[in-house]
Amino acid sequence: xxxxxxxxxxxxxxxxxxxxxxxxxxxxxxxxxxxxxxxxxxxxxxxxxxxxxxxxxxxxxxxxxxxxxxxxxxxxxxxxxxxxxxxxxxxxxxxxxxxxxxxxxxxxxxxxxxxxxxxxxxxxxxxxxxxxxxxxxxxxxxxxxxxxxxxxxxxxxxxxxxxxxxxxxxxxxxxxxxxxxxxxxxxxxxxxxxxxxxxxxxxxxxxxxxxxxxxxxxxxxxxxxxxxxxxxxxxxxxxxxxxxxxxxxxxxxxxxxxxxxxxxxxxxxxx
Amino acid sequence: xxxxxxxxxxxxxxxxxxxxxxxxxxxxxxxxxxxxxxxxxxxxxxxxxxxxxxxxxxxxxxxxxxxxxxxxxxxxxxxxxxxxxxxxxxxxxxxxxxxxxxxxxxxxxxxxxxxxxxxxxxxxxxxxxxxxxxxxxxxxxxxxxxxxxxxxxxxxxxxxxxxxxxxxxxxxxxxxxxxxxxxxxxxxxxxxxxxxxxxxxxxxxxxxxxxxxxxxxxxxxxxxxxxxxxxxxxxxxxxxxxxxxxxxxxxxxxxxxxxxxxxxxxxxxxxxxxxxxxxxxxxxxxxxxxxxxxxxxxxxxxxxxxxxxxxxxxxxxxxxxxxxxxxxxxxxxxxxxxxxxxxxxxxxxxxxxxxxxxxxxxxxxxxxxxxxxxxxxxxxxxxxxxxxxxxxxxxxxxxxxxxxxxxxxxxx
Amino acid sequence: xxxxxxxxxxxxxxxxxxxxxxxxxxxxxxxxxxxxxxxxxxxxxxxxxxxxxxxxxxxxxxxxxxxxxxxxxxxxxxxxxxxxxxxxxxxxxxxxxxxxxxxxxxxxxxxxxxxxxxxxxxxxxxxxxxxxxxxxxxxxxxxxxxxxxxxxxxxxxxxxxxxxxxxxxxxxxxxxxxxxxxxxxxxxxxxxxxxxxxxxxxxxxxxxxxxxxxxxxxxxxxxxxxxxxxxxxxxxxxxxxxxxxxxxxxxxxxxxxxxxxxxxxxxxxxxxxxxxxxxxxxxxxxx
Numbered sequence: 001x002x003x004x005x006x007x008x009x010x011x012x013x014x015x016x017x018x019x020x021x022x023x024x025x026x027x028x029x030x031x032x033x034x035x036x037x038x039x040x041x042x043x044x045x046x047x048x049x050x051x052x053x054x055x056x057x058x059x060x061x062x063x064x065x066x067x068x069x070x071x072x073x074x075x076x077x078x079x080x081x082x083x084x085x086x087x088x089x090x091x092x093x094x095x096x097x098x099x100x101x102x103x104x105x106x107x108x109x110x111x112x113x114x115x116x117x118x119x120x121x122x123x124x125x126x127x128x129x130x131x132x133x134x135x136x137x138x139x140x141x142x143x144x145x146x147x148x149x150x151x152x153x154x155x156x157x158x159x160x161x162x163x164x165x166x167x168x169x170x171x172x173x174x175x176x177x178x179x180x181x182x183x184x185x186x187x188x189x190x191x192x193x194x195x196x197x198x199x200x201x202x203x204x205x206x207x208x209x210x211x212x213x214x215x216x217x218x219x220x221x222x223x224x225x226x227x228x229x230x231x232x233x234x235x236x237x238x239x240x241x242x243x244x245x246x247x248x249x250x251x252x253x254x255x256x257x258x259x260x261x262x263x264x265x266x267x268x269x270x271x
Numbered sequence: 272x273x274x275x276x277x278x279x280x281x282x283x284x285x286x287x288x289x290x291x292x293x294x295x296x297x298x299x300x301x302x303x304x305x306x307x308x309x310x311x312x313x314x315x316x317x318x319x320x321x322x323x324x325x326x327x328x329x330x331x332x333x334x335x336x337x338x339x340x341x342x343x344x345x346x347x348x349x350x351x352x353x354x355x356x357x358x359x360x361x362x363x364x365x366x367x368x369x370x371x372x373x374x375x376x377x378x379x380x381x382x383x384x385x386x387x388x389x390x391x392x393x394x395x396x397x398x399x400x401x402x403x404x405x406x407x408x409x410x411x412x413x414x415x416x417x418x419x420x421x422x423x424x425x426x427x428x429x430x431x432x433x434x435x436x437x438x439x440x441x442x443x444x445x446x447x448x449x450x451x452x453x454x455x456x457x458x459x460x461x462x463x464x465x466x467x468x469x470x471x472x473x474x475x476x477x478x479x480x481x482x483x484x485x486x487x488x489x490x491x492x493x494x495x496x497x498x499x500x501x502x503x504x505x506x507x508x509x510x511x512x513x514x515x516x517x518x519x520x521x522x523x524x525x526x527x528x529x530x531x532x533x534x535x536x537x538x539x540x541x542x543x544x545x546x547x548x549x550x551x552x553x554x555x556x557x558x559x560x561x562x563x564x565x566x567x568x569x570x571x572x573x574x575x576x577x578x579x580x581x582x583x584x585x586x587x588x589x590x591x592x593x594x595x596x597x598x599x600x601x602x603x604x605x606x607x608x609x610x611x612x613x614x615x616x617x618x619x620x621x622x623x624x625x626x627x628x629x630x631x632x633x634x635x636x637x638x639x640x641x642x643x644x645x646x647x648x649x650x651x652x653x654x655x656x657x658x659x660x661x662x663x664x665x666x667x668x669x670x671x672x673x674x675x676x677x678x679x680x681x682x683x
Numbered sequence: 684x685x686x687x688x689x690x691x692x693x694x695x696x697x698x699x700x701x702x703x704x705x706x707x708x709x710x711x712x713x714x715x716x717x718x719x720x721x722x723x724x725x726x727x728x729x730x731x732x733x734x735x736x737x738x739x740x741x742x743x744x745x746x747x748x749x750x751x752x753x754x755x756x757x758x759x760x761x762x763x764x765x766x767x768x769x770x771x772x773x774x775x776x777x778x779x780x781x782x783x784x785x786x787x788x789x790x791x792x793x794x795x796x797x798x799x800x801x802x803x804x805x806x807x808x809x810x811x812x813x814x815x816x817x818x819x820x821x822x823x824x825x826x827x828x829x830x831x832x833x834x835x836x837x838x839x840x841x842x843x844x845x846x847x848x849x850x851x852x853x854x855x856x857x858x859x860x861x862x863x864x865x866x867x868x869x870x871x872x873x874x875x876x877x878x879x880x881x882x883x884x885x886x887x888x889x890x891x892x893x894x895x896x897x898x899x900x901x902x903x904x905x906x907x908x909x910x911x912x913x914x915x916x917x918x919x920x921x922x923x924x925x926x927x928x929x930x931x932x933x934x935x936x937x938x939x940x941x942x943x944x945x946x947x948x949x950x951x952x953x954x955x956x957x958x959x960x961x962x963x964x965x966x967x968x969x970x
Contacts, residue, residue: 008774015770018763019785022847025799026787028809032802037564040539040807040823041815047564055328060335084696091690103694105955106701111898112958113951114905116922117944118705120929121712124722127370144705147697205792208907215363216322216353217376222792224325227354229798229912231326232535238802241795248790358930369722369934389932532828539807539823 032238052239070221074203077142081199085150093158111148119212133215141209146199157191197255302595313596318349323381325354333620337613357386364395364589375591378598383584384422385664397588399428406606412627416660417583423663430585431602434622437581437654438480439554445569446547452576454488461522467547469524473671477534486512492659500665516678555621558645571647578657612638617645716941723934732938744918752835753904756842764850772858788848796841797912804829837913842903853895857888894961901954
């Protein structure tokens with residue numbers, strides 16, 4: 001028994017060391033957000049400052065406005081993706097049909113096939129169609145990497161709940177519309193919440209597609225942040241990153257709490 | 272399964288073919304035929320998309336806080352700054368050009384050097400427009416090399432100067448008694464203080480500028496302005512300078528066996544007092560580094576007697592800019608005394624003005640001389656007296672290659 | 684009949700997007716890679732560009748650089764991820780705090796992960812500072828350059844940092860489901876913990892780990908941000924190379940970029956196929 005305890009201590013140490021290594025860079029990010037000057041070889045910054053925070057919060061930098069716009073854009077993406085994912089997930093979760101494997105593969109593919117190739121390939125077509133540099137164009141591009149998450153999570157949900165409840169409602173005389181809103185929707189809603197939060201985060205973190213298809217007309221928060229990471233202005237880059245992470249984190253935690261209330265959610269993260 | 276795949280593929284093709292219809296756009300009457308009053312009237316109340324590098328908070332703040340605000344007050348123009356690297360901006364312009372998009376996305380683009388050349392060669396730019404700008408005609412010396420040429424490329428009115436940068440050397444007064452003012456004195460200095468000097472390895476931007484500066488100091492700059500971009504030709508021309516770098520090498524930091532990879536690293540070494548000099552392509556660099564406390568209070572800039580390299584950055588208008596009148600109004604405002612002075616103030620940006628001093632009246636001159644440039648920086652008139660034009664852009668990679676082959680590799 | 688069509692109708696909206704944009708994009712890339720790009724006057728279908736690119740030295744070094752980065756980072760992430768999951772399971776600490784905390788990297792986008800590595804590993808980063816103050820290195824330049832280096836250490840570590848929690852989550856989910864039933868039986872039969880881990884748990888998680896490996900491998904292979912921000916001048920990772928070619932002002936160069944894109948796609952299609960195979964393996968174990 002004593003040995004068991006020692007063992008578990010050993011693993012606790014390993015666990016905390018790995019978690020420490022994962023969190024440590026984030027702590028540094030936090031410190032850099034307020035660091036005015038940090039000469040080598042000091043371990044602690046010499047002077048702290050609010051230059052970056054002030055800049056981000058000043059209305060002329062439009063950072064917060066852009067953040068709100070990004071949240072709005074990703075929300076639109078989330079809603080559309082969920083909307084088209086529900087029927088697809090129902091088909092994959094409940095029915096047997098010819099070509100199901102092909103469909104499943106096609107839906108999964110956007111996770112594995114590099115978005116770089118897809119965006120560059122479609123760019124010319126988008127310009128022709130007048131979709132490049134538009135809100136709609138960027139939304140459409142964001143939906144692609146979100147579909148696999150949405151469909152997969154909801155497929156599992158449909159597999160679990162099956163078709164029997166819906167059938168009963170239909171047998172009892174409810175029309176398809178009523179059945180959907182009173183039976184199906186409430187049953188899949190926990191799945192919708194967890195799929196939705198994931199889709200939101202995926203869309204929120206898109207850089208390359210937004211930047212290529214948006215052409216600078218559609219500016220997301222990520223696009224304000226990127227040049228600072230590139231130019232090595234660590235204070236600015238860190239503040240932007242911090243706000244970015246906090247925004248997703250708030251959403252993530254809220255959603256996690258909501259879902260936990262319903263059922264023990266599985267992990268559906270691909271990456 | 273196979274049949275299904277074929278059907279899907281056909282669908283895809285059909286979708287794309289449908290997309291290949293031609294776009295129709297109306298022909299815009301050339302804005303250049305209108306007089307300035309009409310242009311300003313047209314610009315009023317419009318939005319101007321300003322694209323350029325967005326990696327410097329100082330620069331961004333100047334545009335957002337000063338420029339955008341003043342444009343709104345003065346012309347009711349809404350300035351929309353989009354931070355993007357120039358390669359991507361060019362790509363947008365090229366794509367639009369190829370797709371014959373008549374109404375593009377960009378109104379003003381911050382550009383210079385090779386990128387300007389690429390844009391001009393590919394007919395991506397609108398112009399020549401600079402003669403249309405009242406402030407350009409009033410304040411700019413049209414015959415100066417720096418307005419006519421951009422890294423050796425002919426400007427021909429397709430871009431208007433925006434600001435200037437100039438290479439300066441930085442030393443610590445507390446540790447250097449007498450600054451070397453030419454390459455010979457620098458060699459002597461380094462011999463007397465072995466291990467206390469180095470420069471970033473090209474292709475670091477600043478390191479590369481230092482190498483070019485030494486080349487100018489030894490063999491002069493004139494011959495490079497129209498030199499053929501061939502390796503043999505360049506090699507022949509800069510041979511004395513390469514020999515000089517070989518002579519210098521054993522007295523450098525770490526005996527020249529290794530060089531700092533970036534200017535940031537050299538700055539850190541200077542801050543840590545590992546070396547006594549650093550350098551910068553921004554003449555106000557020393558001031559901002561002193562403000563942050565990284566550089567000692569005794570840090571100060573200097574230039575060589577024969578001068579140091581300077582470049583000019585410009586503003587251009589894409590050929591399909593949706594709001595050309597607005598773009599012209601914005602660029603014209605940037606060329607005003609007020610805007611250039613605000614930009615020159617190190618508290619705002621610290622970028623050198625492009626206006627010709629001889630064309631300013633006494634009052635206007637005073638606006639500039641009143642600006643406090645900060646301890647350790649060099650006054651702009653001194654800088655301008657010691658200013659040499661940049662080399663044609665296509666020679667720069669060749670020089671970097673020759674340096675790479677001859678200097679770090681040999682003698683290890 | 685109506686019943687037969689129903690799943691297809693339900694799939695239609697998603698498929699419109701997938702086919703209309705995703706597959707279209709790839710088909711357009713394919714067509715352009717074959718030299719058909721009429722807007723700039725390229726109208727002949729040819730394999731010329733493939734021949735040129737696939738025999739080009741810098742392409743090959745980029746390809747092996749990308750493969751090396753993805754492989755190394757994925758392997759390290761898998762090993763540490765399994766270790767983390769197993770440790771959480773064995774540590775007897777099931778507090779929710781850790782559960783949330785270690786997932787944090789998942790919501791951090793790749794570009795920020797690159798910034799984190801820069802803050803920690805560059806020559807003025809926190810790691811060389813710590814080493815200096817401990818007396819392990821005596822100057823900044825003694826610390827090896829891990830960012831922008833041609834061994835891609837910075838890139839690899841950024842991916843590792845980001846992928847460990849993902850792997851840990853996948854593994855933890857399976858382990859916590861099977862642990863109690865199976866390993867107790869084995870323990871009762873006299874196996875020690877190590878034997879249980881290597882002979883029972885590891886084989887059970889392997890298929891899922893394999894499919895997770897495919898996903899992180901494919902992702903790091905095709906992603907742009909991290910190598911763009913932390914990569915060396917040469918060799919460049921394939922997606923970065925594709926983008927640089929794409930930005931070439933001479934648009935008749937476009938096919939070269941598309942050939943690189945098709946190579947990326949081709950390799951990822953192989954990965955999709957492997958993933959598919961690995962799923963069959965999983966269902967075998969599940970059954």
